[in-house]
Structures are given as structure tokens and as C-alpha cells.
Amino acid sequence: SQTIHQWPATLVQPVGSPLSLECTVEGTSNPNLYWYRQAAGRGLQLLFYSVGIGQISSEVPQNLSASRPQDRQFILSSKKLLLSDSGFYLCAWSLRSYNEQFFGPGTRLTVL
Amino acid sequence: EDQVTQSPEALRLQEGESSSLNCSYTVSGLRGLFWYRQDPGKGPEFLFTLYSAGEEKEKERLKATLTKKESFLHITAPKPEDSATYLCAVTSGGYNKLIFGAGTRLAVHP
Helix, strand or coil, X not given: CCEEEEXXXXXXECCCCCEEEEEEEECCXXXXXXXXXXXXXCCEEEEEEEEECCEEXXXXXXXXXXXXXXXXXEEEEECCCCHHHCEEEEEEEECCCCCCCEXXXXXXXXXX | CCEEEEECCEEEEECCCCEXXXXXXXXXXXXXXXXXXXXXXXXXXXXXXECCCXXXXXXXXXXXXXXXXXXXXXXXXXXXXXXXEEEEEEEECCEEEEEECCCEEEEEEC
């Protein structure tokens, strides 16, 4: 069976500090991978998606970036965090672009 | 523009009181409609995929149905453990990503 991991689970960072969130998937090959942000009490906002190693599509212009160095690894980064980057970050995978997505446990990021 | 609207925003039920959640959508060529359950502080949990009008799927006390313009999530005799936010999402022919609604927060009281 497939499993998706995210870490860390929670993170408190000062404004202007760097960020690195990691997501890995087990039990499948060549998945589509996605990064979402969920603000408190609001819907899911797609940030990035990837259909293969090194292939990243950005949905929203911002100070975040994503990378996919390995088939089942997806990383979300920032060089300098803003207060507005606070939120709940979710990683997800799917077999194909039109299939259901399966989500990880999420990372709660607080920028102070 | 593709859009998903869920109603009501919040719903309070007594244990055993059946009800339905609504998801209406406007997309150009529906490829799939998805229902998720999300508990506070956790990632969404996949429930159902529906592909065509008239399709129905069931899981325990939940039943999802689909028409050409909307989907319903029927909850029969709910229990307190059914309390969660229920999310609806769609994919369309012109957009290879999920478009999510804002969700319905369900609270079931004993």
C-alpha cells in the first residue's frame, strides 16, 4: 500500500528565515506530486505540482519554490519567510492528473 | 471559469438526524468529482470518486451521488465521530488539477 510522509509536523520560524519542508511517498512509482497551503478556516490553495523528476509547475507567484530531486521526493522551500507564509502545508500524490489525490498529514508553519 | 461551491458552510445535527451536504460545480467537461473528509489539524482523507451523472457510491453512513450540475453527500443516522469538514473537488477536461470547494463543517452532537 502507498504511504505519504511529511516533516516536520510543526514549525515556528522567524520572519526572514529560510524554509525547507519535505514530502516523500512510498509504494508507488512516478506519482504526480502536489503542494497545497490551507489558511485557517479556508480552502486548499494549490501552490506547485510535478509530473516527474525536475518538472515543477507553479500556480501562484510568491516567495516559495519547489523541487523534485527524486521520483518520490518533493521539497517546498523559501529563502526568506514572510508573515503571510504562515499556514497548514499539505503534500499530496496521485497516479494521474485526473485521478483522486491522497494527502499527507501536513505541516503547521507559524512565521513570527 | 471553473468553480466549486459547497453548502451549507456549517451544519449542526443531532445524533441520528440524517441530512445532506451539497456541492455544485461549473466546469468545462467534468472528468471526476471527489469527496474528502478533513479532521482538525490533519490532511484530507479521500472518501469517494464519481465520474458520471447518475453514479452513486456508499461507505458506511455516507452516500455520494452525482448529477450534471451538483453532487450530494448524504449522511444517514450520523454519529458524533462523523463530525469533520467535508471537502468537494473536481477535475475538468481543460484543467488537470483538482479545484476544491471551501468545505462544509459538520458537527454531530449526542
